[in-house]
Amino acid sequence: xxxxxxxxxxxxxxxxxxxxxxxxxxxxxxxxxxxxxxxxxxxxxxxxxxxxxxxxxxxxxxxxxxxxxxxxxxxxxxxxxxxxxxxxxxxxxxxxxxxxxxxxxxxxxxxxxxxxxxxxxxxxxxxxxxxxxxxxxxxxxxxxxxxxxxxxxxxxxxxxxxxxxxxxxxxxxxxxxxxxxxxxxxxxxxxxxxxxxxxxxxxxxxxxxxxxxxxxxxxxxxxxxxxxxxxxxxxxxxxxxxxxxxxxxxxxxxxxxxxxxxxxxxxxxxxxxxxxxxxxxxxxxxxxxxxxxxxxxxxxxxxxxxxxxxxxxxxxxxxxxxxxxxxxxxxxxxxxxxxxxxxxxxxxxxxxxxxxxxxxxxxxxxxxxxxxxxxxxxxxxxxxxxxxxxxxxxxxxxxxxxxxxxxxxxxxxxxxxxxxxxxxxxxxxxxxxxxxxxxxxxxxxxxxxxxxxxxxxxxxxxxxxxxxxxxxxxxxxxxxxxxxxxxxxxxxxxxxxxxxxxxxxxxxxxxxxxxxxxxxxxxxxxxxxxxxxxxxxxxxxxxxxxxx
Numbered sequence: 001x002x003x004x005x006x007x008x009x010x011x012x013x014x015x016x017x018x019x020x021x022x023x024x025x026x027x028x029x030x031x032x033x034x035x036x037x038x039x040x041x042x043x044x045x046x047x048x049x050x051x052x053x054x055x056x057x058x059x060x061x062x063x064x065x066x067x068x069x070x071x072x073x074x075x076x077x078x079x080x081x082x083x084x085x086x087x088x089x090x091x092x093x094x095x096x097x098x099x100x101x102x103x104x105x106x107x108x109x110x111x112x113x114x115x116x117x118x119x120x121x122x123x124x125x126x127x128x129x130x131x132x133x134x135x136x137x138x139x140x141x142x143x144x145x146x147x148x149x150x151x152x153x154x155x156x157x158x159x160x161x162x163x164x165x166x167x168x169x170x171x172x173x174x175x176x177x178x179x180x181x182x183x184x185x186x187x188x189x190x191x192x193x194x195x196x197x198x199x200x201x202x203x204x205x206x207x208x209x210x211x212x213x214x215x216x217x218x219x220x221x222x223x224x225x226x227x228x229x230x231x232x233x234x235x236x237x238x239x240x241x242x243x244x245x246x247x248x249x250x251x252x253x254x255x256x257x258x259x260x261x262x263x264x265x266x267x268x269x270x271x272x273x274x275x276x277x278x279x280x281x282x283x284x285x286x287x288x289x290x291x292x293x294x295x296x297x298x299x300x301x302x303x304x305x306x307x308x309x310x311x312x313x314x315x316x317x318x319x320x321x322x323x324x325x326x327x328x329x330x331x332x333x334x335x336x337x338x339x340x341x342x343x344x345x346x347x348x349x350x351x352x353x354x355x356x357x358x359x360x361x362x363x364x365x366x367x368x369x370x371x372x373x374x375x376x377x378x379x380x381x382x383x384x385x386x387x388x389x390x391x392x393x394x395x396x397x398x399x400x401x402x403x404x405x406x407x408x409x410x411x412x413x414x415x416x417x418x419x420x421x422x423x424x425x426x427x428x429x430x431x432x433x434x435x436x437x438x439x440x441x442x443x444x445x446x447x448x449x450x451x452x453x454x455x456x457x458x459x460x461x462x463x464x465x466x467x468x469x470x471x472x473x474x475x476x477x478x479x480x481x482x483x484x485x486x487x488x489x490x491x492x493x494x495x496x497x498x499x500x501x502x503x504x505x506x507x508x509x510x511x512x513x514x515x516x517x518x519x520x521x522x523x524x525x526x527x528x529x530x531x532x533x534x535x536x537x538x539x540x541x542x543x544x545x546x547x548x
Contacts, residue, residue: 187522227546459500
Protein backbone atom coordinates (compact mmCIF):
# COMPACT_ATOMS: atom_id res chain seq x y z
CA UNK A 1 0.00 0.00 0.00
CA UNK A 2 2.87 2.47 0.81
CA UNK A 3 4.54 1.68 -2.52
CA UNK A 4 1.35 2.45 -4.42
CA UNK A 5 1.01 5.84 -2.62
CA UNK A 6 4.60 6.71 -3.56
CA UNK A 7 3.91 5.88 -7.22
CA UNK A 8 0.80 8.05 -7.10
CA UNK A 9 2.77 11.05 -5.74
CA UNK A 10 5.45 10.62 -8.42
CA UNK A 11 2.82 10.47 -11.14
CA UNK A 12 1.15 13.70 -9.95
CA UNK A 13 4.55 15.42 -9.82
CA UNK A 14 5.26 14.44 -13.44
CA UNK A 15 1.87 15.74 -14.53
CA UNK A 16 2.52 19.13 -12.89
CA UNK A 17 5.96 19.29 -14.49
CA UNK A 18 4.59 18.48 -17.93
CA UNK A 19 1.92 21.17 -17.58
CA UNK A 20 4.54 23.82 -16.85
CA UNK A 21 6.76 23.06 -19.87
CA UNK A 22 5.81 24.86 -23.10
CA UNK A 23 5.09 22.71 -26.12
CA UNK A 24 8.24 22.13 -28.19
CA UNK A 25 6.42 20.68 -31.21
CA UNK A 26 3.35 21.87 -33.09
CA UNK A 27 0.21 19.88 -32.31
CA UNK A 28 -0.37 16.89 -34.59
CA UNK A 29 -2.77 17.24 -37.47
CA UNK A 30 -6.13 15.68 -36.49
CA UNK A 31 -7.64 13.17 -38.89
CA UNK A 32 -10.99 14.19 -40.29
CA UNK A 33 -13.91 12.49 -38.56
CA UNK A 34 -15.58 9.88 -40.75
CA UNK A 35 -18.78 10.98 -42.42
CA UNK A 36 -22.11 9.70 -41.14
CA UNK A 37 -23.48 6.38 -42.37
CA UNK A 38 -26.46 6.55 -44.72
CA UNK A 39 -29.07 3.81 -45.13
CA UNK A 40 -31.04 3.36 -48.38
CA UNK A 41 -33.92 0.91 -48.78
CA UNK A 42 -34.76 0.26 -52.44
CA UNK A 43 -33.08 3.57 -53.20
CA UNK A 44 -35.01 5.56 -50.61
CA UNK A 45 -33.20 7.00 -47.56
CA UNK A 46 -34.10 5.72 -44.08
CA UNK A 47 -34.15 8.46 -41.47
CA UNK A 48 -32.71 7.73 -38.04
CA UNK A 49 -32.78 9.89 -34.95
CA UNK A 50 -29.72 8.02 -33.67
CA UNK A 51 -26.70 7.76 -35.94
CA UNK A 52 -25.68 4.24 -36.98
CA UNK A 53 -22.14 3.31 -35.97
CA UNK A 54 -19.60 0.64 -36.82
CA UNK A 55 -18.27 -1.67 -34.11
CA UNK A 56 -14.45 -1.67 -34.28
CA UNK A 57 -12.76 -5.00 -34.84
CA UNK A 58 -15.78 -6.76 -36.33
CA UNK A 59 -16.85 -4.01 -38.80
CA UNK A 60 -20.53 -4.47 -38.08
CA UNK A 61 -22.95 -1.58 -38.38
CA UNK A 62 -25.39 -1.07 -35.54
CA UNK A 63 -28.70 0.73 -36.03
CA UNK A 64 -31.52 1.65 -33.64
CA UNK A 65 -34.41 -0.77 -33.29
CA UNK A 66 -36.69 2.02 -34.53
CA UNK A 67 -35.23 1.71 -38.03
CA UNK A 68 -36.25 -1.95 -38.11
CA UNK A 69 -39.84 -1.14 -37.19
CA UNK A 70 -40.36 2.08 -39.14
CA UNK A 71 -38.01 1.53 -42.07
CA UNK A 72 -38.23 -2.20 -42.75
CA UNK A 73 -41.88 -2.57 -41.85
CA UNK A 74 -41.31 -5.25 -39.22
CA UNK A 75 -43.36 -5.72 -36.09
CA UNK A 76 -41.21 -5.08 -33.03
CA UNK A 77 -41.97 -5.79 -29.38
CA UNK A 78 -39.60 -4.81 -26.60
CA UNK A 79 -39.46 -6.39 -23.12
CA UNK A 80 -37.44 -4.07 -20.82
CA UNK A 81 -37.33 -6.65 -18.05
CA UNK A 82 -35.51 -9.31 -20.07
CA UNK A 83 -33.94 -6.73 -22.45
CA UNK A 84 -35.29 -8.78 -25.35
CA UNK A 85 -36.56 -7.55 -28.70
CA UNK A 86 -38.96 -9.68 -30.77
CA UNK A 87 -38.83 -8.77 -34.47
CA UNK A 88 -41.41 -10.31 -36.83
CA UNK A 89 -42.03 -9.93 -40.56
CA UNK A 90 -43.61 -12.20 -43.18
CA UNK A 91 -43.24 -15.48 -41.28
CA UNK A 92 -39.85 -14.73 -39.73
CA UNK A 93 -39.48 -14.07 -36.00
CA UNK A 94 -36.20 -12.97 -34.44
CA UNK A 95 -35.50 -12.76 -30.71
CA UNK A 96 -32.47 -10.69 -29.72
CA UNK A 97 -31.44 -10.09 -26.11
CA UNK A 98 -29.00 -7.37 -25.13
CA UNK A 99 -25.44 -8.70 -24.75
CA UNK A 100 -26.43 -12.28 -25.67
CA UNK A 101 -24.00 -13.91 -28.15
CA UNK A 102 -26.83 -15.49 -30.14
CA UNK A 103 -30.26 -14.72 -31.55
CA UNK A 104 -33.26 -17.00 -31.99
CA UNK A 105 -34.67 -17.13 -35.52
CA UNK A 106 -37.91 -19.11 -35.86
CA UNK A 107 -36.99 -21.06 -32.70
CA UNK A 108 -33.47 -21.86 -33.92
CA UNK A 109 -30.41 -20.47 -32.16
CA UNK A 110 -28.01 -18.52 -34.42
CA UNK A 111 -24.61 -17.24 -33.27
CA UNK A 112 -23.95 -13.51 -33.57
CA UNK A 113 -20.75 -11.67 -34.41
CA UNK A 114 -22.22 -8.67 -32.58
CA UNK A 115 -24.90 -8.68 -29.90
CA UNK A 116 -27.71 -6.20 -29.46
CA UNK A 117 -26.65 -3.24 -27.28
CA UNK A 118 -28.39 -0.79 -24.98
CA UNK A 119 -26.85 2.60 -25.66
CA UNK A 120 -28.25 5.25 -23.35
CA UNK A 121 -31.71 3.71 -23.42
CA UNK A 122 -31.73 3.10 -27.18
CA UNK A 123 -31.54 -0.49 -28.40
CA UNK A 124 -29.04 -0.96 -31.20
CA UNK A 125 -28.99 -4.08 -33.40
CA UNK A 126 -26.70 -5.35 -36.19
CA UNK A 127 -28.43 -4.18 -39.34
CA UNK A 128 -26.95 -6.76 -41.74
CA UNK A 129 -27.96 -9.74 -39.59
CA UNK A 130 -31.53 -8.53 -39.01
CA UNK A 131 -32.06 -7.41 -42.60
CA UNK A 132 -30.79 -10.64 -44.13
CA UNK A 133 -32.91 -12.73 -41.76
CA UNK A 134 -35.93 -10.71 -42.94
CA UNK A 135 -35.12 -11.49 -46.57
CA UNK A 136 -33.33 -8.31 -47.65
CA UNK A 137 -30.08 -8.03 -49.60
CA UNK A 138 -27.42 -5.91 -47.90
CA UNK A 139 -24.53 -4.12 -49.65
CA UNK A 140 -21.98 -1.59 -48.40
CA UNK A 141 -20.60 1.28 -50.46
CA UNK A 142 -17.35 2.33 -48.84
CA UNK A 143 -16.86 5.54 -50.82
CA UNK A 144 -20.19 7.05 -49.76
CA UNK A 145 -20.42 5.11 -46.49
CA UNK A 146 -23.87 3.91 -47.49
CA UNK A 147 -25.70 0.70 -46.60
CA UNK A 148 -27.88 -0.41 -49.53
CA UNK A 149 -30.87 -2.54 -48.55
CA UNK A 150 -32.84 -4.21 -51.33
CA UNK A 151 -36.10 -6.11 -50.88
CA UNK A 152 -37.12 -9.03 -53.08
CA UNK A 153 -39.74 -7.05 -55.02
CA UNK A 154 -38.33 -3.58 -54.59
CA UNK A 155 -40.65 -2.56 -51.81
CA UNK A 156 -41.58 -3.46 -48.27
CA UNK A 157 -44.75 -3.05 -46.28
CA UNK A 158 -45.40 0.31 -44.72
CA UNK A 159 -44.28 0.98 -41.16
CA UNK A 160 -46.41 -0.26 -38.28
CA UNK A 161 -47.57 2.09 -35.49
CA UNK A 162 -44.61 3.71 -33.72
CA UNK A 163 -43.57 1.74 -30.64
CA UNK A 164 -41.01 4.32 -29.64
CA UNK A 165 -42.06 6.62 -26.82
CA UNK A 166 -40.12 9.55 -25.38
CA UNK A 167 -36.83 8.40 -26.88
CA UNK A 168 -36.87 4.87 -25.50
CA UNK A 169 -38.32 1.55 -26.65
CA UNK A 170 -41.83 0.82 -25.34
CA UNK A 171 -42.42 -2.21 -23.12
CA UNK A 172 -45.44 -3.47 -25.05
CA UNK A 173 -47.09 -6.82 -24.32
CA UNK A 174 -44.41 -9.49 -24.51
CA UNK A 175 -46.00 -12.21 -22.47
CA UNK A 176 -45.48 -14.68 -25.31
CA UNK A 177 -42.20 -13.34 -26.67
CA UNK A 178 -40.31 -16.55 -26.01
CA UNK A 179 -42.69 -18.64 -28.10
CA UNK A 180 -42.63 -22.39 -27.68
CA UNK A 181 -39.83 -24.46 -29.10
CA UNK A 182 -39.64 -27.99 -30.42
CA UNK A 183 -38.48 -30.02 -27.45
CA UNK A 184 -40.08 -33.39 -28.17
CA UNK A 185 -37.70 -36.18 -27.33
CA UNK A 186 -35.58 -34.03 -25.05
CA UNK A 187 -35.26 -34.85 -21.37
CA UNK A 188 -36.61 -32.15 -19.07
CA UNK A 189 -35.77 -33.26 -15.56
CA UNK A 190 -35.83 -31.95 -12.01
CA UNK A 191 -33.66 -32.96 -9.09
CA UNK A 192 -35.83 -33.81 -6.07
CA UNK A 193 -33.71 -33.62 -2.91
CA UNK A 194 -34.71 -35.66 0.12
CA UNK A 195 -31.69 -34.78 2.27
CA UNK A 196 -32.74 -32.35 5.04
CA UNK A 197 -36.31 -32.71 3.64
CA UNK A 198 -35.44 -30.04 1.08
CA UNK A 199 -37.87 -30.95 -1.72
CA UNK A 200 -39.72 -34.04 -0.51
CA UNK A 201 -41.01 -35.16 1.92
CA UNK A 202 -41.58 -31.91 3.81
CA UNK A 203 -40.73 -31.68 7.48
CA UNK A 204 -44.45 -31.28 8.13
CA UNK A 205 -45.11 -34.73 6.65
CA UNK A 206 -42.35 -36.63 8.48
CA UNK A 207 -43.86 -39.84 9.83
CA UNK A 208 -47.15 -39.28 7.98
CA UNK A 209 -47.48 -41.77 5.12
CA UNK A 210 -50.63 -40.30 3.57
CA UNK A 211 -49.35 -36.74 3.67
CA UNK A 212 -46.09 -37.79 2.03
CA UNK A 213 -47.99 -39.47 -0.79
CA UNK A 214 -50.23 -36.45 -1.30
CA UNK A 215 -47.19 -34.16 -1.37
CA UNK A 216 -45.43 -36.25 -4.01
CA UNK A 217 -48.53 -36.39 -6.21
CA UNK A 218 -48.94 -32.61 -5.96
CA UNK A 219 -45.23 -32.12 -6.64
CA UNK A 220 -45.36 -34.23 -9.81
CA UNK A 221 -48.46 -32.45 -11.08
CA UNK A 222 -46.80 -29.07 -10.62
CA UNK A 223 -43.58 -30.13 -12.33
CA UNK A 224 -45.38 -31.72 -15.25
CA UNK A 225 -47.43 -28.53 -15.74
CA UNK A 226 -44.12 -26.68 -16.20
CA UNK A 227 -43.10 -29.04 -19.02
CA UNK A 228 -40.99 -31.48 -17.01
CA UNK A 229 -40.92 -35.14 -18.06
CA UNK A 230 -38.38 -36.72 -15.69
CA UNK A 231 -37.88 -36.90 -11.92
CA UNK A 232 -34.42 -37.44 -10.44
CA UNK A 233 -35.24 -38.46 -6.86
CA UNK A 234 -32.58 -38.77 -4.17
CA UNK A 235 -33.12 -42.31 -2.85
CA UNK A 236 -29.80 -42.64 -1.01
CA UNK A 237 -29.16 -39.28 0.69
CA UNK A 238 -26.64 -40.46 3.33
CA UNK A 239 -25.82 -44.19 3.05
CA UNK A 240 -29.47 -44.92 3.84
CA UNK A 241 -32.61 -45.67 1.85
CA UNK A 242 -36.05 -44.44 0.85
CA UNK A 243 -37.02 -48.06 0.19
CA UNK A 244 -36.99 -51.32 2.21
CA UNK A 245 -33.41 -52.59 2.04
CA UNK A 246 -31.63 -55.63 3.37
CA UNK A 247 -28.35 -53.73 3.20
CA UNK A 248 -28.84 -50.16 4.50
CA UNK A 249 -31.20 -48.53 7.04
CA UNK A 250 -34.34 -46.55 6.35
CA UNK A 251 -33.63 -42.83 5.90
CA UNK A 252 -34.39 -40.58 8.85
CA UNK A 253 -35.91 -38.06 6.45
CA UNK A 254 -39.02 -40.26 6.23
CA UNK A 255 -39.82 -40.69 9.91
CA UNK A 256 -37.34 -38.56 11.85
CA UNK A 257 -35.49 -41.68 13.03
CA UNK A 258 -33.00 -43.58 10.94
CA UNK A 259 -33.93 -47.23 10.62
CA UNK A 260 -37.62 -46.71 11.36
CA UNK A 261 -40.07 -48.24 8.87
CA UNK A 262 -42.41 -45.57 7.40
CA UNK A 263 -45.14 -48.14 6.83
CA UNK A 264 -44.95 -48.21 3.04
CA UNK A 265 -42.46 -48.41 0.17
CA UNK A 266 -41.87 -44.77 -0.87
CA UNK A 267 -39.74 -45.74 -3.87
CA UNK A 268 -42.34 -48.11 -5.32
CA UNK A 269 -45.01 -45.47 -4.78
CA UNK A 270 -42.98 -42.70 -6.44
CA UNK A 271 -42.09 -44.85 -9.46
CA UNK A 272 -45.73 -45.80 -9.97
CA UNK A 273 -46.97 -42.21 -9.75
CA UNK A 274 -44.18 -40.91 -11.99
CA UNK A 275 -44.74 -43.54 -14.69
CA UNK A 276 -48.51 -43.00 -14.47
CA UNK A 277 -47.88 -39.51 -15.87
CA UNK A 278 -45.61 -40.74 -18.64
CA UNK A 279 -42.57 -39.31 -16.85
CA UNK A 280 -39.20 -41.00 -16.35
CA UNK A 281 -37.96 -41.94 -12.89
CA UNK A 282 -34.22 -41.80 -12.21
CA UNK A 283 -32.94 -43.06 -8.87
CA UNK A 284 -30.38 -40.57 -7.56
CA UNK A 285 -27.63 -41.88 -5.27
CA UNK A 286 -25.03 -40.03 -3.22
CA UNK A 287 -22.33 -42.69 -3.56
CA UNK A 288 -19.72 -41.86 -0.92
CA UNK A 289 -21.49 -39.58 1.54
CA UNK A 290 -22.00 -41.48 4.80
CA UNK A 291 -23.56 -38.72 6.91
CA UNK A 292 -24.25 -35.00 6.69
CA UNK A 293 -22.41 -34.41 9.99
CA UNK A 294 -19.88 -36.29 12.12
CA UNK A 295 -22.32 -37.55 14.75
CA UNK A 296 -22.94 -41.28 14.95
CA UNK A 297 -25.08 -41.63 18.10
CA UNK A 298 -28.37 -41.51 16.17
CA UNK A 299 -27.29 -43.74 13.29
CA UNK A 300 -28.90 -47.15 12.94
CA UNK A 301 -26.85 -50.17 13.92
CA UNK A 302 -26.52 -51.34 10.30
CA UNK A 303 -25.39 -47.93 9.02
CA UNK A 304 -21.99 -48.16 7.36
CA UNK A 305 -20.38 -45.76 9.86
CA UNK A 306 -21.19 -48.22 12.65
CA UNK A 307 -20.84 -51.48 10.74
CA UNK A 308 -17.53 -50.51 9.10
CA UNK A 309 -15.99 -47.58 10.99
CA UNK A 310 -12.64 -48.39 9.33
CA UNK A 311 -14.16 -47.35 6.00
CA UNK A 312 -15.12 -43.89 7.23
CA UNK A 313 -13.18 -40.62 6.88
CA UNK A 314 -14.19 -37.45 8.72
CA UNK A 315 -13.59 -34.48 6.42
CA UNK A 316 -14.77 -31.03 7.54
CA UNK A 317 -17.14 -32.61 10.08
CA UNK A 318 -18.89 -34.77 7.51
CA UNK A 319 -18.53 -38.53 7.20
CA UNK A 320 -17.43 -40.09 3.91
CA UNK A 321 -16.99 -43.68 2.78
CA UNK A 322 -13.36 -43.97 1.73
CA UNK A 323 -13.24 -44.54 -2.06
CA UNK A 324 -9.72 -45.99 -1.72
CA UNK A 325 -10.96 -49.19 -0.05
CA UNK A 326 -12.02 -51.75 -2.70
CA UNK A 327 -14.48 -53.54 -0.38
CA UNK A 328 -16.20 -50.23 0.39
CA UNK A 329 -16.63 -49.44 -3.32
CA UNK A 330 -18.07 -52.90 -3.93
CA UNK A 331 -20.52 -52.49 -1.07
CA UNK A 332 -21.86 -49.23 -2.59
CA UNK A 333 -22.25 -50.95 -5.96
CA UNK A 334 -24.13 -53.75 -4.21
CA UNK A 335 -26.42 -51.20 -2.53
CA UNK A 336 -27.20 -49.53 -5.86
CA UNK A 337 -27.78 -52.83 -7.63
CA UNK A 338 -30.38 -53.75 -5.03
CA UNK A 339 -32.51 -50.94 -6.45
CA UNK A 340 -31.68 -51.74 -10.08
CA UNK A 341 -32.79 -55.36 -9.67
CA UNK A 342 -35.89 -54.74 -7.55
CA UNK A 343 -37.43 -51.62 -9.09
CA UNK A 344 -38.62 -50.46 -12.50
CA UNK A 345 -36.39 -47.40 -12.68
CA UNK A 346 -35.39 -45.64 -15.88
CA UNK A 347 -31.95 -44.60 -14.72
CA UNK A 348 -29.26 -44.67 -12.06
CA UNK A 349 -28.00 -41.18 -11.35
CA UNK A 350 -24.93 -40.15 -9.34
CA UNK A 351 -24.10 -36.61 -8.26
CA UNK A 352 -20.63 -35.19 -7.58
CA UNK A 353 -20.07 -36.75 -4.15
CA UNK A 354 -16.81 -38.55 -4.80
CA UNK A 355 -13.91 -37.03 -2.87
CA UNK A 356 -14.88 -33.83 -1.01
CA UNK A 357 -13.65 -30.65 -2.67
CA UNK A 358 -12.84 -28.90 0.63
CA UNK A 359 -10.92 -29.76 3.78
CA UNK A 360 -8.36 -32.47 4.39
CA UNK A 361 -9.22 -36.04 3.41
CA UNK A 362 -7.01 -38.30 5.52
CA UNK A 363 -6.32 -41.33 3.35
CA UNK A 364 -2.53 -41.57 3.44
CA UNK A 365 -2.66 -44.98 5.13
CA UNK A 366 -5.18 -46.23 2.59
CA UNK A 367 -2.93 -45.02 -0.24
CA UNK A 368 -0.16 -47.25 1.08
CA UNK A 369 -2.37 -50.23 1.85
CA UNK A 370 -4.40 -50.34 -1.40
CA UNK A 371 -2.07 -49.30 -4.19
CA UNK A 372 -1.52 -52.56 -6.05
CA UNK A 373 -1.01 -50.63 -9.30
CA UNK A 374 1.91 -48.74 -7.74
CA UNK A 375 0.48 -45.40 -8.81
CA UNK A 376 3.08 -42.73 -8.03
CA UNK A 377 1.01 -39.90 -6.58
CA UNK A 378 -2.05 -39.58 -4.40
CA UNK A 379 -4.12 -37.55 -6.88
CA UNK A 380 -3.80 -40.07 -9.70
CA UNK A 381 -4.53 -42.92 -7.26
CA UNK A 382 -7.71 -41.20 -6.10
CA UNK A 383 -8.85 -40.68 -9.68
CA UNK A 384 -8.16 -44.34 -10.41
CA UNK A 385 -10.31 -45.36 -7.44
CA UNK A 386 -13.25 -43.40 -8.80
CA UNK A 387 -12.60 -44.68 -12.33
CA UNK A 388 -12.76 -48.27 -11.10
CA UNK A 389 -15.99 -47.54 -9.26
CA UNK A 390 -17.67 -45.89 -12.27
CA UNK A 391 -16.54 -48.60 -14.68
CA UNK A 392 -17.62 -51.49 -12.45
CA UNK A 393 -20.96 -49.91 -11.60
CA UNK A 394 -21.72 -49.30 -15.27
CA UNK A 395 -20.97 -52.92 -16.15
CA UNK A 396 -23.16 -54.15 -13.28
CA UNK A 397 -26.12 -51.97 -14.29
CA UNK A 398 -25.98 -52.81 -17.98
CA UNK A 399 -25.48 -56.53 -17.33
CA UNK A 400 -28.58 -56.66 -15.12
CA UNK A 401 -30.82 -54.28 -17.08
CA UNK A 402 -29.38 -52.93 -20.36
CA UNK A 403 -32.33 -50.54 -20.74
CA UNK A 404 -31.50 -48.63 -17.52
CA UNK A 405 -29.47 -45.49 -18.20
CA UNK A 406 -26.40 -44.78 -16.07
CA UNK A 407 -25.44 -41.13 -15.75
CA UNK A 408 -23.40 -38.81 -13.57
CA UNK A 409 -23.75 -35.11 -12.78
CA UNK A 410 -20.23 -33.79 -12.15
CA UNK A 411 -19.17 -30.32 -11.08
CA UNK A 412 -19.50 -28.07 -14.13
CA UNK A 413 -15.81 -27.32 -14.75
CA UNK A 414 -13.62 -30.30 -15.60
CA UNK A 415 -10.35 -28.32 -15.63
CA UNK A 416 -9.40 -24.70 -16.25
CA UNK A 417 -7.46 -23.90 -19.40
CA UNK A 418 -4.66 -22.41 -17.27
CA UNK A 419 -4.14 -25.84 -15.71
CA UNK A 420 -4.71 -27.89 -18.86
CA UNK A 421 -4.74 -26.46 -22.41
CA UNK A 422 -7.59 -28.86 -23.26
CA UNK A 423 -9.70 -27.56 -20.38
CA UNK A 424 -12.42 -24.90 -20.56
CA UNK A 425 -11.80 -21.14 -20.79
CA UNK A 426 -12.74 -20.65 -17.15
CA UNK A 427 -11.22 -19.56 -13.86
CA UNK A 428 -13.08 -21.81 -11.43
CA UNK A 429 -11.72 -22.14 -7.90
CA UNK A 430 -12.73 -25.80 -7.84
CA UNK A 431 -12.62 -28.34 -10.66
CA UNK A 432 -13.96 -31.86 -10.98
CA UNK A 433 -10.62 -33.37 -12.03
CA UNK A 434 -8.32 -31.66 -9.53
CA UNK A 435 -10.54 -31.31 -6.45
CA UNK A 436 -13.10 -34.12 -6.61
CA UNK A 437 -10.80 -36.50 -8.51
CA UNK A 438 -13.54 -37.12 -11.05
CA UNK A 439 -11.91 -37.95 -14.38
CA UNK A 440 -15.08 -37.33 -16.37
CA UNK A 441 -13.26 -37.24 -19.71
CA UNK A 442 -12.18 -40.85 -19.24
CA UNK A 443 -15.71 -41.94 -18.30
CA UNK A 444 -17.01 -40.39 -21.51
CA UNK A 445 -14.29 -41.70 -23.82
CA UNK A 446 -14.50 -45.21 -22.40
CA UNK A 447 -18.29 -45.24 -22.68
CA UNK A 448 -18.75 -46.21 -19.03
CA UNK A 449 -21.74 -43.88 -18.71
CA UNK A 450 -24.77 -43.29 -20.92
CA UNK A 451 -25.05 -39.59 -20.22
CA UNK A 452 -23.22 -36.80 -18.43
CA UNK A 453 -25.08 -33.90 -16.81
CA UNK A 454 -22.55 -31.22 -15.78
CA UNK A 455 -23.82 -28.76 -13.21
CA UNK A 456 -23.51 -25.51 -15.17
CA UNK A 457 -24.78 -23.27 -12.40
CA UNK A 458 -23.48 -19.96 -13.81
CA UNK A 459 -25.00 -17.35 -16.08
CA UNK A 460 -24.19 -16.30 -19.63
CA UNK A 461 -22.58 -13.15 -18.21
CA UNK A 462 -20.53 -14.70 -15.37
CA UNK A 463 -17.03 -14.39 -16.83
CA UNK A 464 -15.07 -16.72 -14.48
CA UNK A 465 -17.25 -19.64 -15.61
CA UNK A 466 -19.41 -18.50 -18.50
CA UNK A 467 -22.37 -20.72 -19.31
CA UNK A 468 -22.06 -20.63 -23.11
CA UNK A 469 -18.34 -21.42 -23.05
CA UNK A 470 -18.98 -24.42 -20.82
CA UNK A 471 -21.81 -25.79 -22.93
CA UNK A 472 -19.58 -25.58 -26.00
CA UNK A 473 -16.75 -27.32 -24.12
CA UNK A 474 -18.93 -30.20 -22.87
CA UNK A 475 -20.59 -30.60 -26.28
CA UNK A 476 -17.16 -31.07 -27.79
CA UNK A 477 -16.26 -33.63 -25.10
CA UNK A 478 -19.19 -35.92 -25.89
CA UNK A 479 -19.14 -35.34 -29.65
CA UNK A 480 -18.87 -38.66 -31.50
CA UNK A 481 -18.83 -40.75 -28.31
CA UNK A 482 -22.46 -41.84 -28.07
CA UNK A 483 -22.65 -40.37 -24.56
CA UNK A 484 -25.61 -38.00 -24.23
CA UNK A 485 -25.23 -34.54 -22.75
CA UNK A 486 -27.81 -33.16 -20.35
CA UNK A 487 -27.23 -29.71 -18.84
CA UNK A 488 -27.75 -28.97 -15.14
CA UNK A 489 -29.40 -25.56 -14.53
CA UNK A 490 -29.65 -23.47 -11.36
CA UNK A 491 -33.05 -21.83 -10.85
CA UNK A 492 -32.03 -21.57 -7.18
CA UNK A 493 -29.83 -18.62 -8.20
CA UNK A 494 -32.68 -16.54 -9.60
CA UNK A 495 -32.93 -13.27 -7.72
CA UNK A 496 -29.47 -13.56 -6.17
CA UNK A 497 -26.74 -10.92 -6.48
CA UNK A 498 -24.50 -13.06 -8.70
CA UNK A 499 -24.13 -11.71 -12.24
CA UNK A 500 -26.93 -12.61 -14.60
CA UNK A 501 -29.67 -13.79 -12.25
CA UNK A 502 -31.92 -10.72 -12.07
CA UNK A 503 -34.45 -12.12 -14.55
CA UNK A 504 -35.97 -15.54 -15.31
CA UNK A 505 -35.09 -14.95 -18.96
CA UNK A 506 -31.57 -16.07 -18.05
CA UNK A 507 -32.77 -19.67 -17.80
CA UNK A 508 -34.73 -19.36 -21.04
CA UNK A 509 -31.72 -17.90 -22.83
CA UNK A 510 -29.66 -20.84 -21.63
CA UNK A 511 -32.21 -23.30 -22.99
CA UNK A 512 -32.28 -21.43 -26.29
CA UNK A 513 -28.49 -21.43 -26.46
CA UNK A 514 -28.44 -25.21 -25.98
CA UNK A 515 -30.38 -25.68 -29.21
CA UNK A 516 -27.22 -24.81 -31.15
CA UNK A 517 -25.71 -28.12 -30.07
CA UNK A 518 -27.31 -31.42 -31.13
CA UNK A 519 -25.21 -33.09 -28.44
CA UNK A 520 -27.39 -31.45 -25.78
CA UNK A 521 -30.32 -33.82 -25.43
CA UNK A 522 -31.93 -32.48 -22.29
CA UNK A 523 -31.86 -30.28 -19.22
CA UNK A 524 -32.15 -30.90 -15.47
CA UNK A 525 -33.11 -28.21 -12.95
CA UNK A 526 -31.90 -27.90 -9.36
CA UNK A 527 -34.10 -28.19 -7.55
CA UNK A 528 -37.87 -28.82 -7.32
CA UNK A 529 -38.47 -26.34 -4.49
CA UNK A 530 -36.74 -23.57 -6.43
CA UNK A 531 -38.98 -24.06 -9.46
CA UNK A 532 -42.07 -24.24 -7.25
CA UNK A 533 -41.18 -20.96 -5.55
CA UNK A 534 -41.61 -19.37 -8.98
CA UNK A 535 -38.81 -16.86 -8.45
CA UNK A 536 -39.03 -13.99 -10.95
CA UNK A 537 -41.80 -15.82 -12.84
CA UNK A 538 -39.71 -18.84 -13.90
CA UNK A 539 -42.80 -21.09 -13.97
CA UNK A 540 -44.59 -18.94 -16.56
CA UNK A 541 -41.36 -18.57 -18.55
CA UNK A 542 -40.87 -22.35 -18.71
CA UNK A 543 -44.49 -23.01 -19.60
CA UNK A 544 -44.24 -20.53 -22.44
CA UNK A 545 -40.94 -21.95 -23.66
CA UNK A 546 -42.15 -25.56 -23.57
CA UNK A 547 -45.53 -24.65 -25.04
CA UNK A 548 -47.53 -25.78 -22.03
